[in-house]
Amino acid sequence: MHGFKIHHVLHKKDNTKVEFSPEILSKVQQIIKRYPEGRHKSALLPILHIAQEELGGWLSPAVMDYVASLLSIQPIEVYEVATFYTQFYTQPVGKYVLEICQTATCAACGGEDIMEHLENKLGIKAGETTTDGLFTLKGVECLGGCGYAPVMQVNTEFHEHLTTEKVDALLEELKNNKNADKAKESKWAEKFF
Amino acid sequence: MGRKILLENIDKEGIERFDVYRKHGGYTALEKALKLTPDEVTEEVKKSGMRGRGGAGFPTGMKWSFLDKKSNNPRYLICNADESEPGTFKDRYLIEKLPHLLVEGLIISSYALGVNTCYIYVRGEFKYLIGILNKAICEANANKFLGKNILNTGYSLDIHVHSGAGAYICGEETAQIESLEGKRGNPRIKPPFPALKGLYDCPTVVNNVETLAAVVPIISMGGEEYAKIGTGRSTGTKLISASGHINRPGVYEIEMNISVEEFLMSDEYCGGMKNGKPLKAVIAGGSSVPILPAHLILKTANGENRMMTYESLADGGFATGTMLGSGGFIAYDEDSCIVRNTWNLTRFYHHESCGQCSPCREGTGWMERVLHRLENGEGRMHDIDLLTNISKNIEGNTICPLGDAAAWPVASAIRHFRDEFEFHVKNPGIVKNIKHGSLKKYTV
Ligand SMILES: Cc1cc2nc3c(=O)[nH]c(=O)nc-3n(C[C@H](O)[C@H](O)[C@H](O)COP(=O)(O)O)c2cc1C
Ligand code: SF4
Numbered sequence: 001m002h003g004f005k006i007h008h009v010l011h012k013k014d015n016t017k018v019e020f021s022p023e024i025l026s027k028v029q030q031i032i033k034r035y036p037e038g039r040h041k042s043a044l045l046p047i048l049h050i051a052q053e054e055l056g057g058w059l060s061p062a063v064m065d066y067v068a069s070l071l072s073i074q075p076i077e078v079y080e081v082a083t084f085y086t087q088f089y090t091q092p093v094g095k096y097v098l099e100i101c102q103t104a105t106c107a108a109c110g111g112e113d114i115m116e117h118l119e120n121k122l123g124i125k126a127g128e129t130t131t132d133g134l135f136t137l138k139g140v141e142c143l144g145g146c147g148y149a150p151v152m153q154v155n156t157e158f159h160e161h162l163t164t165e166k167v168d169a170l171l172e173e174l175k176n177n178k179n180a181d182k183a184k185e186s187k188w189a190e191k192f193f
Numbered sequence: 194m195g196r197k198i199l200l201e202n203i204d205k206e207g208i209e210r211f212d213v214y215r216k217h218g219g220y221t222a223l224e225k226a227l228k229l230t231p232d233e234v235t236e237e238v239k240k241s242g243m244r245g246r247g248g249a250g251f252p253t254g255m256k257w258s259f260l261d262k263k264s265n266n267p268r269y270l271i272c273n274a275d276e277s278e279p280g281t282f283k284d285r286y287l288i289e290k291l292p293h294l295l296v297e298g299l300i301i302s303s304y305a306l307g308v309n310t311c312y313i314y315v316r317g318e319f320k321y322l323i324g325i326l327n328k329a330i331c332e333a334n335a336n337k338f339l340g341k342n343i344l345n346t347g348y349s350l351d352i353h354v355h356s357g358a359g360a361y362i363c364g365e366e367t368a369q370i371e372s373l374e375g376k377r378g379n380p381r382i383k384p385p386f387p388a389l390k391g392l393y394d395c396p397t398v399v400n401n402v403e404t405l406a407a408v409v410p411i412i413s414m415g416g417e418e419y420a421k422i423g424t425g426r427s428t429g430t431k432l433i434s435a436s437g438h439i440n441r442p443g444v445y446e447i448e449m450n451i452s453v454e455e456f457l458m459s460d461e462y463c464g465g466m467k468n469g470k471p472l473k474a475v476i477a478g479g480s481s482v483p484i485l486p487a488h489l490i491l492k493t494a495n496g497e498n499r500m501m502t503y504e505s506l507a508d509g510g511f512a513t514g515t516m517l518g519s520g521g522f523i524a525y526d527e528d529s530c531i532v533r534n535t536w537n538l539t540r541f542y543h544h545e546s547c548g549q550c551s552p553c554r555e556g557t558g559w560m561e562r563v564l565h566r567l568e569n570g571e572g573r574m575h576d577i578d579l580l581t582n583i584s585k586n587i588e589g590n591t592i593c594p595l596g597d598a599a600a601w602p603v604a605s606a607i608r609h610f611r612d613e614f615e616f617h618v619k620n621p622g623i624v625k626n627i628k629h630g631s632l633k634k635y636t637v
């Protein structure tokens with residue numbers, strides 16, 4: 001169930017200033033225009049995705065308050081949404097979130113072995129982040145790629161037909177930063193929204 | 194080879210681009226539709242007999258005719274691309290390969306419904322599809338098939354892509370509407386139905402990706418011709434997402450007149466079971482439909498060949514049958530542990546329950562805990578009846594069908610594989626040592 005997890009983070013002091021760049025702000029305005037006059041709240045989910053990507057990788061209270069102010073809605077309206085959807089992180093996460101499907105077909109085709117392998121390799125349990133802040137490991141529900149099981153998603157990219165060798169190679173690649181910020185370079189918000 | 198009408202051009206180089214799609218006859222159905230009145234287009238869809246491809250199988254033409262056209266409010270069409278039902282991945286495939294087929298279907302459907310604003314609700318994990326769709330929409334706009342005054346007919350339409358953020362429940366149409374309004378995905382109590390009060394309390398139709406894409410061939414060939422494909426009330430072709438222990442997992446377009454056995458065994462489709470292992474069970478229509486053991490999925494209780502149709506899969510009701518659902522076909526080989534699989538699915542539903550109704554919120558968690566202890570060799574014999582009992586108390590007692598979807602897999606697993614549940618209670622030592630549910634050569 002999607003519970004309220006917000007109290008875990010509210011006490012954390014957050015001094016970082018949060019603000020979108022002018023380009024992102026104009027993208028936000030463009031998104032808001034997709035909805036009828038007075039229905040700007042509809043833009044909340046897309047904007048939260050962008051906020052999470054652009055403003056630190058997770059939705060801190062300060063980021064959520066900023067989004068509320070952009071849309072002229074109450075902060076609570078943002079909190080209740082952010083805590084409902086699994087793709088929004090209300091706790092800090094690593095640079096790469098490894099989301100491994102644990103559902104039906106993936107489970108039947110080795111998804112749980114992949115998770116176990118990653119837990120051993122990274123020395124953390126599902127839900128935790130490595131101390132260097134590079135990887136967060138997360139078990140997720142069906143990613144809509146069952147025919148290519150087992151499946152994992154890293155940020156926006158899908159990795160399919162996983163084997164332990166493939167996973168190891170991917171970890172190396174991410175560690176060596178070869179593909180670092182690939183999505184960002186090519187204008188993340190523009191590309192996906 | 195079965196006839197392909199949706200995926201006909203899927204292998205054409207560059208078919209995701211406007212010019213190539215157009216060269217292969219793209220947008221001619223739209224040109225044809227715009228020469229008809231909106232009601233005539235709806236009439237063709239009615240004649241086609243096509244049933245919604247999102248899971249419930251409700252006839253699309255009939256659904257469209259319920260849309261309140263008298264109200265002065267704007268009307269909306271929402272294309273449901275949330276695709277989160279475990280076992281289902283066809284909509285993603287269709288959008289990725291044939292984005293213009295969907296866009297054309299959306300324009301025709303919007304025209305029929307008198308809609309000037311259409312949203313495509315894409316599940317948040319499929320961000321890459323948003324780029325593909327936006328590009329197709331741009332191209333259609335540039336070529337005057339979309340936007341203001343389409344092909345000088347005076348009809349105007351905007352299509353916007355909207356992103357979800359990871360919540361299975363947002364595939365349910367009223368939860369999707371809430372989510373599109375920027376809220377938590379809590380399903381609404383029906384009535385009122387979206388056809389009268391949907392997005393922003395305006396008349397709204399929510400249809401699945403495949404449903405809306407299929408409007409294109411329906412208009413091209415005419416509703417009557419479309420209705421000749423398939424059998425009985427299962428007209429047309431259906432995309433099946435095939436996964437599990439088979440040789441050729443993937444998305445297949447089938448004419449709804451082939452047998453389950455042909456689908457599973459022939460090289461044109463699943464290509465038989467992986468490593469030649471015997472089939473143990475199949476979930477035929479996505480995780481929410483009842484699981485069937487091999488003998489009941491291949492033949493009905495009357496000994497007839499089970500067909501890949503709405504009617505045949507449902508033959509025997511829930512006692513011996515199942516549902517076509519969203520066409521998520523998952524095959525399990527003989528080593529699969531049904532108890533673990535049932536626990537897995539129940540964990541899924543518990544995680545995805547929006548929490549509004551107590552039977553669903555509490556019941557899914559309760560079933561998950563009981564199944565977890567059974568799976569780990571810590572169960573008791575009466576847990577099995579307890580599970581049946583909980584599932585019965587969820588079914589039919591909730592705001593939205595997620596409750597039923599959580600109850601059916603449990604009830605059907607116990608109905609057909611009770612011996613395997615009992616085995617878990619009687620053999621805790623063996624069960625505890627089984628890794629990840631691989632119940633190798635299990636014999637009761
Ligand atoms: C829990 C739940 C999840 C659903 N998920 C989806 C989905 O991902 N995609 C979809 O098209 N329909 C989904 N549906 C069905 C929709 O509510 C709705 O019936 C469907 O989009 C209507 O489209 P159709 O008439 O074209 O089938 C879901 C229903 C429920 C109860
Ligand atoms: S049945 Fe479950 S998912 Fe549906 S409204 Fe009730 S609690 Fe929410």
Ligand code: FES
Pocket residue numbers: 101102103104105106107141142143144145146147149151279280281
């Ligand atoms: S079960 Fe893993 S992607 Fe569907």
